[in-house]
Amino acid sequence: MKLGLWLLIAGVAFLWFNHAKKQRLKHGRRSNGQPAQADDIARDPAADAERILACAHCGLHVPASDALVDASGAVFCCAAHRQLHSQA
Numbered sequence: 001m002k003l004g005l006w007l008l009i010a011g012v013a014f015l016w017f018n019h020a021k022k023q024r025l026k027h028g029r030r031s032n033g034q035p036a037q038a039d040d041i042a043r044d045p046a047a048d049a050e051r052i053l054a055c056a057h058c059g060l061h062v063p064a065s066d067a068l069v070d071a072s073g074a075v076f077c078c079a080a081h082r083q084l085h086s087q088a
């Protein structure tokens with residue numbers, strides 16, 4: 001009888017936890033204001049991080065969105081370094 005009571009409590013807690021999780025997804029918001037998606041729970045936070053690339057001339061690390069790329073595919077931190085590298 002005692003075991004049945006504990007199983008009932010565990011079952012209710014499990015169902016309540018699942019329900020609360022679904023409600024959070026349904027009504028939750030991401031930090032950018034977009035509605036939460038089902039894959040948010042399994043999302044890898046590193047996937048949102050921007051790639052950092054090293055300048056081929058000076059080695060400075062720059063975000064991919066700020067990097068300049070020449071015809072050969074080499075990455076540079078600025079236009080001056082791209083020009084210096086092409087002259088070398």
Ligand SMILES: [Zn+2]
Binds near residue numbers: 056076081
């Ligand atoms: Zn550079």
